[in-house]
Amino acid sequence: MTTSAQPQQPPSPANDEDVWRYGWRYVHRPLPLDAENYERVPLTLQDVLHPELGDAIVHSDRxxxxxxxxxxxxxxxxxxxxxxxxxxxVRIVWDVPDLHPHSPDLMVLPGLTQRHNWRSFNVAQEGVRPALIIELTSPETRRNDLYDKVQHYEQAGVLQYVIVDDAGRRGQRQLRLLGYRMLDGSYYPQTLDAQKRMWLYAANLWLGTDEDRVVCYDANGNELGDYVTVVQEAFAATEWAMQEAEARAAAETRAAEAETRAIQEAKARTEAEARASAAETRAARLAARLRALSLDEAEE
Structure with missing residues (x-):
């Protein structure tokens, strides 16, 4: 198989937009001398809405x-x-006639206990449909998430659909949350709480935003840090524990040294008292002898 990174050039957009801005896929286009030739072609907005396996879709770092x-x-x-x-x-194939596959940024599949190396999740085969889908919009493709997918996920029976929408312009992020809940077979907008957070029913978590980032909170409102934050907190906790252990060891050493000094001082006092007692005893004996000698001389 051969591939060509420069296929037949698509028409140039009138406003000089990048034709590869959505991504690309390789399409089988046999040549007279190469039946396995594949050419790279740019994706369209519709391709991003209903991707195929192998599509390369462009996303930003954030x-x-x-x-x-x-x-x-x-x-x-x-x-x-x-x-x-x-x-x-992961691409998801629905069990709804005429509803083409999607590839959500995130989906929660309740009741499943084992992970498999899914490239495409087939609802009919697995017998499970997502209870929650979260999509993160990108400026070039947000109309798919804000409009088309609302209708499609409602049709597919997804119980909750949440959109983290970047409504900013010129590279400045401005995040807002939109949500829909399934009630009696239809979607209804989900309201935010007083802190502008949205409850994720399938995850038992709050979803919010903090300036230009998304944040999850537990049921008590405690922020759940990302992997980097958790690692940093674990490292800091380890450092603190090591410092505490070193401090305890130093304190124990000082206590042991103090105990040793106390024992030595007590021993020294005991020895000094013994020497003093012995000296007093000798002095008493000498005094007694002197008195005895004095009496003997007096009698003579």
Missing amino acids: HETDRMYLTQTLRAQLEPSGLAVVLSD
Whole structure:
């Protein structure tokens, strides 16, 4: 098989937009002398909405950072107890006629206890559909998440659909949360609480934003740090524990030294008292002898 990174050039956009801004895929296009020739072609907005296996979809660094944080946090919350499996950026094939596959940034699959190396999750075959889907919008493709997927995920029977929407412009992030809940077969907008956080029913967590990043909170409102933060906190805790251990060891050494000094001082006092007592005894004997000698001389 051969591949060509420069296929037949697609029409140039009128405003000189990057034709590869959504990503690309390799399409089988046989040549007379190469039946296994593949050419790279740019993706369209519709391709991003309904991707195929092998598609390379372009995301920003912040998009990936938020996606990984949410995935790690929800996995830690749900998977150890066997409540659900959390998948990220995995293609999902629905059991609804004429509804084409999607590839959510994150989906929670309740009732599953084992992970498999899914590239594509088939709802009909697995017998499970997502209870929660979270999408992180990108400026170039956000209309898919804000409009089309709302209708599609409602049609697919996803119980809760949450959108982390970057409504900023010119590279400045401005995050907002949008949510939909399934009630009687239809989606209804989900309201935020007083702190502008959204409750994730399938994960038993709060989802919020802090300036330009997404943040998860436990049911008591405690922030759940990302992997880097957790590692830093663990390192700091380890350092603190080591310092405490060193301080305890130093204190124990000082206490042992003080005890040794106290024993030595007590021994020295005992020896001094013994010497004093012996001296007093000798002095008393000498005094007695002197008195005896004095009496003898007086009698003579």
